[in-house]
Amino acid sequence: MITFENVTKTYHNGKQIVHALNGIDLTIERGEIFGVVGFSGAGKSSLLRCVNLLERPTTGRVLVEGQDITQFSKAELRQHRRRVGMVFQHFNLLNSKTVFANVAEPLVIAKVPNAEIRKRVMELLEFVGLADKANHYPDQLSGGQKQRVGIARALATRPSILLCDEATSALDPQTTSAILSLLKTINREYRITILLVTHEMSVIREICDKVAVMERGKVIESGSVFDVFSNPQSDITKNFVNSVMHTKIPESVQRLLSEPEGGNRRVYQLVFVGASATQPVLFQAAKKFNLDINILFGNITELQGVPFGHLLVEFRGPEREINRALTYVREAQVDIQEAVGYGH
Incomplete structure (x- = not known):
């Protein structure tokens, strides 16, 4: 479904060169919930954004459904991005627009007929439990409700891939659990492949099928959640696992x-x-x-x-x-x- 082949990403900050991604080889299968975990600066978000080319790799290939998206024309890239939804850490909602209008925005940009937009938006708001908030504004919503709007918006164009960039980091534990449950429902009912990045190993444990651990732009360990949690190999993975499994001896x-x-x-x-x-x-x-x-x-x-x-x-x-x-x-x-x- 998604394959990274020797992907690198280099940023130039004045005279300083930052290697955000350093030779990433990774495959995410169709229908998986795949988590990428690491500390700030590990390269997680850069990797995620390569899937819709919000970040373009410096070298290497990103294959989606066998196609190298780095070679897409502008028109092909627009079509590809409609198949890739994205959920952000801080919601990225338009405060001047209602909940309905925020969810409808991708469909308006795609020039979908108004009747179809209304049907799709109300269907999604019902799905995320916010049908009664259609005419509210973001400032009238809780953090969890805002993220549900963000998820509904990401699903508007019927994507086959959903990218979640620290989607629960701004939420309290109870709301986080509800959002993760919603993401699992989306994966199951819509058969959407989900790629999420986080620094919280508890999120990986709760929702993911597989996980990759990143440090300094490299994948240092990957595999099924069970294998990685039950037998972590690297010190950084052991520390992450201990944060939720509490295996470190007091x-x-x-x-x-x-x-x-x-x-x-x-x-x-x-x-x-x-x-x-x-x-x-x-x-x-x-x-x-x-x-x-x-x-x-x-x-x-x-x-x-x-x-x-x-x-x-x-x-x-x-x-x-x-x-x-x-x-x-x-x-x-x-x-x-x-x-x-x-x-x-």
């Missing part, structure tokens, strides 16, 4: 574990996925073997409908019994990693 627990104690002790980080997350694996291990098992820290949550648990566990007892217990736990499809710096 300092108080680290201090406790660093204190010398008698007896044989081993500390491991255990990752439970799927059925293993709901089975009493550790309880059974403690019963079967001559040792004590102590859960020090962790949680069990859900990723894309699959149970996922991350626990820091202490094993106390004879070395032979600990090794037998570890084998038993591994056979229950639990990933085990020694917690470096603890134990013994």
Whole structure:
């Protein structure tokens, strides 16, 4: 659906050269909700805007439906942009126009007949839950309502792609959840491919099928949300994941574990996925073997409908019994990693 091939974007700020994108290779499949996450300045928005050529790549190709859009004529580009809706962080509504007029604006520009405009706009306002606000002005709306207007406007020309540039960053958590739910409905009912950029990993977890992590203009990690969340590879991804999964060991627990104690002790980080997350694996291990098992820290949550648990566990007892217990736990499809710096 959307493919970036060795895409670069360079800005010149006086004598300074900024490499916003640095060799991006990425594919977004039709019908996916694909998230791009990174800190400010990572290149997320530059990448997003290459899809409708609001930013033109310095080098490389951007393919949409197999066509290199960087080679489009002005007329072809106008047609392409009608197939790509865009939702902005700060809504970008025209304060001097009503809600109805804001949603109608793309259709007016496209010279759609008035009767068709009215039908389409009212259909969209009904869809986003704002049919009763058609004659209101943006200043009369809440932030969440403004973003719903922005979404309705982005859908006006029946796009096949929806770009969301930090679409929930200006909203409170409850409103964010409602907007994300609306985007999931749009993806499901209209079969629209959604590409969104954000610095909030909670948004990625809530809505996306796949994710790419960006840093300094490069994609440093990408894959399914489940794979990236359950096994992050880079330090920056681990930090993002910890912001919502809370897998980082608290300092108080680290201090406790660093204190010398008698007896044989081993500390491991255990990752439970799927059925293993709901089975009493550790309880059974403690019963079967001559040792004590102590859960020090962790949680069990859900990723894309699959149970996922991350626990820091202490094993106390004879070395032979600990090794037998570890084998038993591994056979229950639990990933085990020694917690470096603890134990013994």
